[in-house]
Amino acid sequence: MSCFQFEINFDKTLAFTGHRPDKLFGYDPLEEGNMRLFLKLKTLVERLINRRGIDTFVSGMALGSDMWSAQVILSLKKKYPHIKLICAVPCMNQSEKWKRGDKDTYHNILKDADHICYISKEDYTPWCMQKRNEWMVDNSKFLIAIWDGIEAGGTWNTVKYANKRQRSVIRLDPKSLSITL
Numbered sequence: 001m002s003c004f005q006f007e008i009n010f011d012k013t014l015a016f017t018g019h020r021p022d023k024l025f026g027y028d029p030l031e032e033g034n035m036r037l038f039l040k041l042k043t044l045v046e047r048l049i050n051r052r053g054i055d056t057f058v059s060g061m062a063l064g065s066d067m068w069s070a071q072v073i074l075s076l077k078k079k080y081p082h083i084k085l086i087c088a089v090p091c092m093n094q095s096e097k098w099k100r101g102d103k104d105t106y107h108n109i110l111k112d113a114d115h116i117c118y119i120s121k122e123d124y125t126p127w128c129m130q131k132r133n134e135w136m137v138d139n140s141k142f143l144i145a146i147w148d149g150i151e152a153g154g155t156w157n158t159v160k161y162a163n164k165r166q167r168s169v170i171r172l173d174p175k176s177l178s179i180t181l
Contacts, residue, residue, distance in 0.1 A: 015136035018145060
């Protein structure tokens, strides 16, 4: 399945995957641990823009790592106006059960994104989340996983799939902030 109405340079595309807020430092993005993670991620992404020429970034738009990654890209667009944010939305009602503030953040990110790709036109199912993750990996050469390296779940499945597809995986440990290639 392709959602692109434009050319994408696979070798310069990076996707994000990672833990939800309950496995990070909670739901408040301004909490100290989340802020440190956000700043570390911003530094890492900026390094990849400058050293690898990565210019297209894909977020799955889930709460936590995904949306914070999208916000990192939007904040870097001021300095690097050539970079693009693609939102890979797994299903039509992804944010339906979220709190009002989270919904507002979600819609603001979508409004500012360069492209939105709806992976499934269905309502939420676990299948659409996995399909979204596979789509992101299939359309990206690089993957940043904000993941403790232990916890099984969607992030672990995405990393496993990326390794199977021979993608370059960069793991950012959310607690220690260490980076593993």
